[in-house]
Amino acid sequence: MDKVDAKILSALQDDARMTVAELSERVALTSSPCWRRVKALEETGVIRGYHAELDPRRLGYDVTAFVNVMLENHRADLGDSFEIAVQGIPQVVACHNVSGRYDFMLEVVAPDLEAFGEFARNVLRTLPGVKEIYSSFSLKSIKRTRSIPIPPA
Amino acid sequence: MDKVDAKILSALQDDARMTVAELSERVALTSSPCWRRVKALEETGVIRGYHAELDPRRLGYDVTAFVNVMLENHRADLGDSFEIAVQGIPQVVACHNVSGRYDFMLEVVAPDLEAFGEFARNVLRTLPGVKEIYSSFSLKSIKRTRSIPIPPA
C-alpha cells in the first residue's frame, strides 16, 4: 500500500469501470504493473468487489428507513438467528449490530410509507426475538457516497 | 424496464466489471442490444455509477459509527450550511436528513475509538448549528450489500 495503490483505489472507488489503460495513465505507470497492482488489491481483499450504484427512486423505492431494533434478551443464539434472518431479506440493504439503546440498526428500502408499514409489521416485527423497533425515515439524502477516504500513505 | 433490464441491473449491481459479452449471455441476448440497454440505463440515470467496494479495515478504519445530530433550530439556512459542511468531510461516508428525535444521521469511519472521539469533538461538534450528538458504534456488520432489490417487472 503506497501512494500509487492509494491513487488506484481512489480512482476505482470513483469509477469501477475505468480501464487499466486509463488507470495506468492516471497513476503514471504502464499498464502491466498497474494491472498487477489492481489484481493484488483484489486478491488481498482490499478491493472487495465492484458494484453498480442504482437509483432507488427510479426503481420505485421512494422510502429509505433506518430501523432500530431491540431484542428481548441478549442470548447469543437469539442474536444469531436474527442476523441470519435479516441477511435473507432483500429489502434490508444494510444491517449493523450496534452499541447503545438498540441492538441492531437496519437500513430498509420500500416503495412508499404504506408498504414500509406493512413490511415493518409483517416482516420485521415477526423476526426472532424482536422486542421493540424504532424507525426513522430519510427525508433527504445529503451524502450517499460510500466512499472511504484513502489514507495518503 | 422489463425483465431483461432487471436481470442486467441485478448482474451489474453484483459485479460491475462483468463484460457485456458475459452479461448478454446471461440475459440471452447478443451483445449489441445488451450494450444498448446498459447505455440506456446509464443515460436515464437508473445506473448512477460503478464503484469499487473497499474493505475499511484493511485501510485502517476499524471504527464505523452512526452519529445522530440535532440542530439548534430548524431555520432552513442552518440546515443548508450543515449539509454543505458535511459533504466536504471525507470521513462522513453517508448522511441523511431524518425524521424523529434527531435531524441528521451520519455514518462515519475512523481508525479507532480515540480518533473518532477527537473527530466528534473537533469536527462534528463544531459544525454550524449543532446542538447535540448521539453516537452509536457498529459492533458487527451483519449486512453491507447496498444492493437494492430489483422489482421483477
Next chain:
DNA sequence: GGTGAAAGCGAGGACCA
C-alpha cells in the same frame, strides 16, 4: 426492439531489467 460483422482496443500473460 433484434442480429451479425468488422475495427480497434484493452486484458492479461511471458519475459526482461
Next chain:
DNA sequence: TGGTCCTCGCTTTCACC
C-alpha cells in the same frame, strides 16, 4: 518492483431485419 511486446477476446459501432 517496473517496462515491453504480443495475442486473444471483448467493446463498440456499423448496416440491416
